[in-house]
Amino acid sequence: LLPTTEAFTTPAAFGVRKFTPTAFTQQENISSSALEAKKKKKKKKKTSPDSEPVVATLEVPVVEDVVEEEAAEIEEPVSVVDDEETKETESTAETEEAEAKAAAEAKANEEVEAKAAAEAKAKEEVEAKAAAEAKAAEEEAARIAAEEAAAKKAAEEEAARIAAEEAAAKKAAEDEAARIAAEEAAAKKAAEEEAARIAAEEAAAKKAAEEEAARIAAEEAAAKKAAEEEAARIAAEKAKKEAEEKAERERIRAIAAKAESKQRGILEAKLAIDAVEIAERKAERDALAAKLAEMEAKREALAKARMQPKLPEEEKALADRYGNMDVKERAFNILADLGLIELHVDPDSESYDHSNDDELVPENVIV
Secondary structure, eight states, X not given: OOOOOOEEEOOTTTOOOEEEOOOSSHHHHHXXXXXXXXXXXXXXXXXXXXXXXXXXXXXOOOHHHHHHHHHHHOOEEOOOOOHHHHHHHHHHHHHHHHHXXXXXXXXXXXXXXXXHXXXXXXXXXXXXXXHHHHHHHHHHHHHHHHHHHHHHHHHHHHHHHHHHHHHHHHHHHHHHHHHHHHHXXXXXXXXXXXXXXXXXXXXXXXXXXXXXXXXXXXXXXXXXXXXXXXXXXOHHHHHHHHHHHHHHHHHHHHHHHHHHHHHHHHHHHHHHHHHHHHHHHHHHHHHHHHHHHHHHHHHHHHHHHHOSSOOHHHHHHHHHHHHTSOHHHHHHHHHHHTTSSOOOOOTTSTTOOOTTTTSOOXXXXXX
């Protein structure tokens, strides 16, 4: 066997020397081929995606591949070495290459794992932030829905209360109008009955006077006849009789005139009393109408005061009115303007009605 040469290269960037020995025997050639196949198998080996998915997606350049590519371009003859030296050098180079490759792969795996952990942490933070925002939006929507439902319920209750008050006021007005109409009808009927009674009394008085006059005429005729029959006998008595009869007639006329005057006075007094009662009832009706008009005006004012939204000039007028008041006075006037409190008439006022002062208020009446 003749000694052979070996090719080598020394890359400046890596400082690694590569030897390619030539086999001297058939056994060494087989061993060298098996070693080369083992090295190539190691170069092609990759991490399984099932065991380490992060490393499987990363391709790390190997220093040995760069060395072999540059070594293929430059080949220089080297001195022949013996078989022991060649094996030792080859084993040292393989060990260095394996260590460098393992260090590079470990570093790449650490970088990929750190990047994946950072991405997972950022994704968790984004998801947590989105979940917190969604929860806050749901709570805000629930709060707004609850406030809208409460406002709607309050508006419906207020409208129902106002409608009930208006219905009660309308019913009270209708009852009062019906009562007044009934009283007027009763008064009219009583006046008609009284007028009929007075007319009947006048007719009876007139009939009695006529009967009295007929009786007097009969008596006069009888007296005249008696006087004529007795003229010769009682001449002096006739004159006396005539004087007495004349006095009687005057007395009867006076009695009739007095009775007629008395009846007329009774009728005029009754008519005067009825006129006073009718005037009082008319005054009551006028007072009730004024009270109803005042209630209607107050209801319209309250409805206008509670109406929302208001015009800018109305808002300015309210601000000017309440602006100069203190807190208590402003609160009192706002409640009064909205109809939430009721003002009472001053008892010392000239327009105060004292006719009902002796009556109990409804809440003090025990049923």
